[in-house]
Amino acid sequence: MILSNTARNRIGMPIVGFGTYQLSKEQAEFSVKEAILAGFRHVDSSEIYRNEEGTGKGIKAAGISREQLFITTKLYPLSKVPKIMSKNHQQTIDTLKNQLVQLQLDYVDLYLIHAPLSALRLEQWAALEELNKLGLAKHIGVSNYNISTLKEITDAGLTIPEVNQIEFHPLCTHVELTNYMNKNAIAPIAYSSLAPLSTWRADKKQENDLDHIKRDCQLITKQIADRFHVSEAKILLRWALQRGYAVLSRSSKPDRIRENLELFDFEIPESDMKRLNHLNQNQPLAWANSGINPMEAPPIQ
Template sequence: MTDMQQTFRLNDDTAIPAVGFGTYLVSNDDAPDAVSSAISNGYRHIDTATAYQNEEAVGAGIRAGLQATGLARDAIFVTAKLWPGNPAWGDTPKSHDQTIAECNASLAKLGLDYTDLYLIHAPYGGPERIAQWRALLELKQMGKARSIGVSNFNQGHLDEIKLAGLPMPDANQIELHPWSQKPELISYMTENGIAPIAYSSLVPLSTWRTQEGQDSAKTDAMKAGGSVFTQMAAKYGVSEAQLLLRWGVQNGYAVLPKSLNPDRMRQNIDLAGFQIDDADIASIKTMDRGEGVAWASGDPSAAA
């Protein structure tokens, strides 16, 4: 089995491809060709969100990719995300009914009848968090989402769902890479049947979000600390990106690399030809630096 075909189980009816194509910071001009190219290059999972403001362009790319490959809709796994609102930004949290409407609006923009995974993008809903989660449970019952989950939720946010007596999320999409391994959260998710989906897998790369206008939070010290992955990748005859992505998949996490370069696109999904050995896995385990750089689950605006 290759990584292109490898999947991780989300629920009885749904499995997520191990390697997906992320569309964060992919412009509306680039998204149609990028998504279509990704599908042509073997990607079977496309990840987008209302907050990315590119759903229509991503939908166009999905249609073009399906047409180019002759694949049916059910061959592609699509993740979409609710923007829950954030009162800290003057953005009123979405109610139950608004959550249903937001999902319908995303499906219309994407040109889809259902999404394979619908997530609450962040725990910014405060008092509306449970109402939003109840709405996602209804969307699943209605067939609008085959699986449902959350993103950027910490253990406290997940416990809130459990204490409400509601079914737990199928997945939690969080920042995961050797510098942010979140062992306690991962352990809790495993105990509660919540699949981890990793974003920002490539943070340790020296080239991660270095272009103007991209929101890298990496310090100079972080940028200087990545040479170990260059050396480790050379040992396996792969790129740094392949090594970091393989680490995620080997740990059981679906990963979401993004590239507009077709060669790197193909490289990022070509992870089946090597296995990180036990000694290197143990070495990487010692590299954890805590929360990460893309999003802080301790953000006070998420806790209210």
């Protein structure tokens, strides 16, 4: 598969992006600036990360023209004021407008519904369509949607999402969902690509011990990494790229930020791709500690 560091997916998004999850405002400001200066042109954020003010400062401090950047952010579908409740159409519109103020931007290139956790998700999607028409979001999509919740949108006569961002790594490949997205021209984006590694979120206590299902993946990933003299993280990111997914990486360390962008000077052979592909257990890891399955949707109101 021919891939380059200038490659973009079908909506013009750079296929390697810089994520900001779990970064403080200060870390986001520093890391986003470093990432853009290192060559990243896609930055991925979210309302729920609570660091968009720092992300916006980092974008501005990097001094790169807006036209060269692709900025993604997400709507968290629930509100905690005054109690946990779904955001309606107008609240969805207002949320992005507030995010744009924090990001110091006139528009985002991609706006996603973070998960189908709301019974008002069709109303929220209609609001994203309006945001697109207003020019506040150049492209719109979803995250953590399965085939059923994607079909809800088209069954309601609404436009099909351009993107679906989902957890994707050798232990969780969403075979049927990936095929459905490919058939319907929904661009796939992988998050938590490094979840199988022993170092992934090692500083965060996991209530559910899932280390036992990672061992084979860690062994095979290390074998391939040693042969190519690259990190195991690079193998997992490159594997997802060769599977047709855009990927996200995150770090607050400048050396690691630069390293995570260097994914285009080697290719995983088909034999090793098959070894990694065969590890699939349909086992998500990213939300395990929260007790939430983001792809389990409540009934539509």
